[in-house]
Amino acid sequence: EIVLTQSPGTLSLSPGEGATLSCRASQSVSSSYLAWYQQKLGQPPRLLIYGASSRATGIPDRFSGSGSGTDFSLNISRVEPADFAVYYCQHYGTSPPYTFGQGTKLEIK
């Protein structure tokens, strides 16, 4: 079973700063199967990035994803107030089919 470890657990930033969130897999995975989600309090998750680097429909270009192998990143350039939320990475594999990281909370400094 592939385990996804996200870091940091909490990231404190001021609006306008850049953010880099990390997702590390316990073994090499295909970048085609790596996604990122944003979840605000009391809301369901929203797909941000699929295939490690492709933005989902309607996602602003300040969000970008990158990485391969075991190391993946979600970057947010110029964080806006609406971006403060919890972010999860997710992988599609075999058993189990879907795995989530434990999440990174992006909070206002």
Place this chain on the structure above:
Amino acid sequence: EVQLLESGGGLVQPWGSLRLSCTASGFSFSTNAMSWVRQAPGKGLEWVSAISGSGGSTYYADSVKGRFTISRDNFKNTLFLQMNSVSVEDTAVYYCAKDGSYWDFDYWGQGTLVTVSS
């Protein structure tokens, strides 16, 4: 517009049963795999179960295997999760999610809360 609406959550006693439903609209339901994902209070996301578009293939997390059953009615555009022998560890918001084209979840419902307590 894609819409997913869950229902059926509530308070259930340990070892009891509950059936969740998710009514879908705005897309071709029968050609899309669907999943249930849950989130315990204050915790992260946990995938629970998935079903192929035809309903012929089902998948379960080890934590629910043998207790939960996923099914679908493609004529009524509805997804189900039959939960049996529930425990306090099953307390969570249960989300219905549409499987995307890239092995992700591109649409989510608002969730339904299941509370297991005596």
